[in-house]
Amino acid sequence: MRDVAAIAGVSVSTVSRVVNGSPVAADLAVKVQQAVALLGYRHNHTAGALRRADGLSLTIGLIFEDVSNPFFSAIHRGVEETARTRGVVTFAGSSDEEPERERELIDALLARRVDGLIIAPTATDRIHLRRDVAAGLALVFVDRPPVSIDADCVLSDNRGGAERAVTHLTMQGHRRIGYLGDRSGIHTASERLAGYRAALARAGIPEERQLIRHPRHRATDAYEITSEMLRSSDAPTALFTSQNLITLEALRALHHLGLQAQVALVGFDDVPLGEAIEPAVTVVAQSARELGRQAAQLLFSRLDGYDGPARRLILDTPLIQRGSGELPPRR
Amino acid sequence: MRDVAAIAGVSVSTVSRVVNGSPVAADLAVKVQQAVALLGYRHNHTAGALRRADGLSLTIGLIFEDVSNPFFSAIHRGVEETARTRGVVTFAGSSDEEPERERELIDALLARRVDGLIIAPTATDRIHLRRDVAAGLALVFVDRPPVSIDADCVLSDNRGGAERAVTHLTMQGHRRIGYLGDRSGIHTASERLAGYRAALARAGIPEERQLIRHPRHRATDAYEITSEMLRSSDAPTALFTSQNLITLEALRALHHLGLQAQVALVGFDDVPLGEAIEPAVTVVAQSARELGRQAAQLLFSRLDGYDGPARRLILDTPLIQRGSGELPPRR
DNA sequence: CTGAAAGCGCTTACAG
DNA sequence: CTGAAAGCGCTTACAG
Numbered sequence A, B: 001m002r003d004v005a006a007i008a009g010v011s012v013s014t015v016s017r018v019v020n021g022s023p024v025a026a027d028l029a030v031k032v033q034q035a036v037a038l039l040g041y042r043h044n045h046t047a048g049a050l051r052r053a054d055g056l057s058l059t060i061g062l063i064f065e066d067v068s069n070p071f072f073s074a075i076h077r078g079v080e081e082t083a084r085t086r087g088v089v090t091f092a093g094s095s096d097e098e099p100e101r102e103r104e105l106i107d108a109l110l111a112r113r114v115d116g117l118i119i120a121p122t123a124t125d126r127i128h129l130r131r132d133v134a135a136g137l138a139l140v141f142v143d144r145p146p147v148s149i150d151a152d153c154v155l156s157d158n159r160g161g162a163e164r165a166v167t168h169l170t171m172q173g174h175r176r177i178g179y180l181g182d183r184s185g186i187h188t189a190s191e192r193l194a195g196y197r198a199a200l201a202r203a204g205i206p207e208e209r210q211l212i213r214h215p216r217h218r219a220t221d222a223y224e225i226t227s228e229m230l231r232s233s234d235a236p237t238a239l240f241t242s243q244n245l246i247t248l249e250a251l252r253a254l255h256h257l258g259l260q261a262q263v264a265l266v267g268f269d270d271v272p273l274g275e276a277i278e279p280a281v282t283v284v285a286q287s288a289r290e291l292g293r294q295a296a297q298l299l300f301s302r303l304d305g306y307d308g309p310a311r312r313l314i315l316d317t318p319l320i321q322r323g324s325g326e327l328p329p330r331r
Numbered sequence C, D: 001c002t003g004a005a006a007g008c009g010c011t012t013a014c015a016g
Helices: A002-008 A012-020 A026-039 A045-049 A070-084 A099-111 A130-134 A158-171 A187-202 A218-231 A244-257 A288-303 B002-008 B012-020 B026-039 B045-049 B070-084 B099-111 B130-134 B158-171 B187-202 B218-231 B244-257 B288-303
Strands: A059-064 A089-094 A116-119 A138-142 A152-156 A177-180 A238-241 A264-268 A282-284 A312-315 B059-064 B089-094 B116-119 B138-142 B152-156 B177-180 B238-241 B264-268 B282-284 B312-315
Touching: A002 A012, A002 A026, A012 A026, A045 B045, A059 A070, A059 A099, A070 A089, A070 A288, A070 B070, A070 B089, A089 A099, A089 B070, A089 B099, A099 A116, A099 B089, A116 A288, A130 A138, A138 A288, A152 A158, A152 A288, A158 A177, A158 A187, A158 A238, A158 A264, A158 A282, A177 A187, A177 A218, A218 A244, A238 A244, A244 A264, A288 A312, B002 B012, B002 B026, B012 B026, B059 B070, B059 B099, B070 B089, B070 B288, B089 B099, B099 B116, B116 B288, B130 B138, B138 B288, B152 B158, B152 B288, B158 B177, B158 B187, B158 B238, B158 B264, B158 B282, B177 B187, B177 B218, B218 B244, B238 B244, B244 B264, B288 B312
Parallel strands: A059 A089, A059 A116, A116 A138, A138 A152, A152 A312, A177 A238, A238 A264, A264 A282, B059 B089, B059 B116, B116 B138, B138 B152, B152 B312, B177 B238, B238 B264, B264 B282
Antiparallel strands: A089 B089
8 A cells, every 4th residue: 555655646545545435636546546556456454444443354254064065055145145235255164063163163253353253053052252242243143043142043943844844744644754853952953853743742643762863974874774764664654854964865765765655755954856856855945045144134233233132033944845745654 | 462461461572472372481371361361352363464474364265156056065165174274264255157246256355365265267257366476365276277367276077077978878879969068158168068079079970059058047947948958859868967057957857757767867066866866867976075175285385385387186077877877768 | 635643453573 | 581662554533
């Protein structure tokens, strides 16, 4: 900036004004712009933030379980869409469901002075950000509510969606419905299990322990567990799979066993090709992108000065009937 | 930091040393740490970078077509894996294949002083970063090579993979092979088309114009175009779909028409459930995560001082036979 | 409208 | 090892 000022023959104050669009005499502005082009000057917004009144970095951070899970990357996209309109750029990182990694990421992001954070917290989150929030950090939770701090959050209707899915199965006469759940401890997992239980209770069906399973490592275990459950003598006539990766694995297992037209299935969260395969997959859908948009909205409203109590948004999870969930009981 | 110094009864220099792990007398270090905890002090790494010798922000930027495309989010994950070992956090943004948006993102990221940039450039990239690279920016291209600047890049073997895929079809007697390609102009698209052509030429099959199609809007058009092609009187006996989203749409069309067991298909890039559906989908696979890892490696080697000529890495694209690509010609 | 000076939160020579 | 001072690239009162 000093170099630009020297070449343009003005003070750095004037260069700063031109760069920031403050009123400057036209002839000086032209000189400055020429010098900027000549030198290939890049404004250092970060340095400016140190002195600027608002102190904003125009930067926010996203912390997900895994940035490459399509569910989370769709949230990312939704956040980006609204951040973009404000000239805000977005960090994104994966906690891998490890509280320590989550904490590292939070620390790293705050050391870079992000204006806000959108977090899908780990099951055992120890998030301690009260002071940072008091100091102006905008904090929003997405997909899972915060446990150790009171903050804005946006969730899907997990319990309601699961209950609707399972009731859909009981209404068609299924009484043995397998539950393939996510690692317990994760909020969405326990809510969906609660929904499953509520639906069984409503239909007067007793729970069976061996029908409720929680694969530890989703991608690898879910396939095995599903296969095993389906091969057993008291196999279920229907499955409720409570997470997108688990649904994919259960579908693989069903298709490999050739049981996809025998055993009903409803999944939580849509899957690619879910509509194309035979039978097409009935799911409870959630709009990840919309979760992201809403989370960003909450975040920016805080940066814009909203100072009221924490808000909690719950998004609908409509049931999409496509075939797999409408198969009658077969055994 | 000043407050910490005041409470600990030391100079800010000493606080700085403690925070950065420089040698400090044990008793003073303890006092500083207590003050840090008491105040909830957050180090401002960004402010430090202004004065620090290396000037590094420990920040890099990723620019993809779309962060929510599973291919790109897997690259993101690969980058993150190697960035993480260095305490580097990652921005990620979507260009939507628009050069102007790409430029905005680059400018925004450079204004936040990222140490490096990993870009999957738009078809008509006007990327002008020579001066920034000269000033120390580490720049790597991924998935698509740079057109307007010489820089490190890591690509998949697009032409070779496509040629292998199509030759696989011709070897089984297919002579009418439909090509469903990405928007032309995108490097990967033209390479894959070249591979398709090479395979036809090698098999002595003349090209047919109406069998080579480029959906404009992948998600929406690919379905229509595939359906139309399959319904025509001179329909192909096999399809080569040259991108993951296009493969998904073509599969939807095939399944909806009930032709999935009649018309062979090989896709470029794997798709979820590709293994589960019937017939399972034969693909040319690329490891997006590995692309990301390698790109990050190239980037960090530059930051570590490598100053040689631009490198170009080409990753293998093995053919995975699963069934859909092994269907014989039917008409 | 414009410029000189002070200062944002840090790190880095430089003395001690 | 420790502290006082200068300075990184900017913005912001404050005079003119």
